[in-house]
Amino acid sequence: MKRKTMLAWSSGKDSAWALHMLRQNPEIDVVGLFSTVNEAFNRVAMHAVRLELLMKQAQSASLPMDVIHIPYPCTNQDYEDRMGAFIEKAKAKKIECIAFGDLFLEDVRKYREEKLAGTGITPIFPLWGMPTQTLSKEMIDSGLKAVITSIDPKLIPEEFIGRTYDESFLQQIPDTVDPCGENGEFHTFAFAGPMFKEPITISVGEIVHRDGFVFADIT
Numbered sequence: 001m002k003r004k005t006m007l008a009w010s011s012g013k014d015s016a017w018a019l020h021m022l023r024q025n026p027e028i029d030v031v032g033l034f035s036t037v038n039e040a041f042n043r044v045a046m047h048a049v050r051l052e053l054l055m056k057q058a059q060s061a062s063l064p065m066d067v068i069h070i071p072y073p074c075t076n077q078d079y080e081d082r083m084g085a086f087i088e089k090a091k092a093k094k095i096e097c098i099a100f101g102d103l104f105l106e107d108v109r110k111y112r113e114e115k116l117a118g119t120g121i122t123p124i125f126p127l128w129g130m131p132t133q134t135l136s137k138e139m140i141d142s143g144l145k146a147v148i149t150s151i152d153p154k155l156i157p158e159e160f161i162g163r164t165y166d167e168s169f170l171q172q173i174p175d176t177v178d179p180c181g182e183n184g185e186f187h188t189f190a191f192a193g194p195m196f197k198e199p200i201t202i203s204v205g206e207i208v209h210r211d212g213f214v215f216a217d218i219t
Helices: 012-024 051-060 077-091 108-114 132-142 167-172
Strands: 003-008 028-038 064-072 097-100 122-124 145-151 186-192 205-211 214-219
Touching: 003 012, 003 186, 012 132, 012 186, 028 077, 028 097, 051 064, 051 132, 051 186, 064 077, 077 108, 108 122, 132 167
Parallel strands: 003 028, 003 097, 028 064, 097 122
Antiparallel strands: 145 186, 145 214, 205 214
């Protein structure tokens, strides 16, 4: 019997690749996606992707999308309250697993495991421990396409905002930058790949500086 699973969806490449991996697992049935969206800007938290593009991803992935609206600014308690309410709804739908696209940050994984402890829902991490040098090239070689939507200029030069996540990008980023951006150096929007039935046509618009980060408006 396949386990009913929902996937935490950031709109980026790692979420998209996690979906691709989960769909190859004969024990998993991915029945939906969920994402946190900033109420003030109506965009995906941190990635700054417009809600309409988030929904286009779900449509192309042939999956329903649960949107969890969070306030701005958002305290940790606000976040946990909204997520707690979502988990209760997931339990009512008989969801057995929630999957995350985390790669190697132990504290993040521990937090997710602690919050799901006792709920009856099992956290799973399909990309966990994969070497990011290998993973990044595997994603690109598979046809996954993504654009850099936000960066932390303290960790990666601002010139990389709005760039396509491709082999050229990987060759040009500083050695201190994780090739998958797992340390928060950058975030992406995935617009094509084997997890989608058709690519999403996009363009890169205005570049905005806010709260110490740099964002590209993808339309």
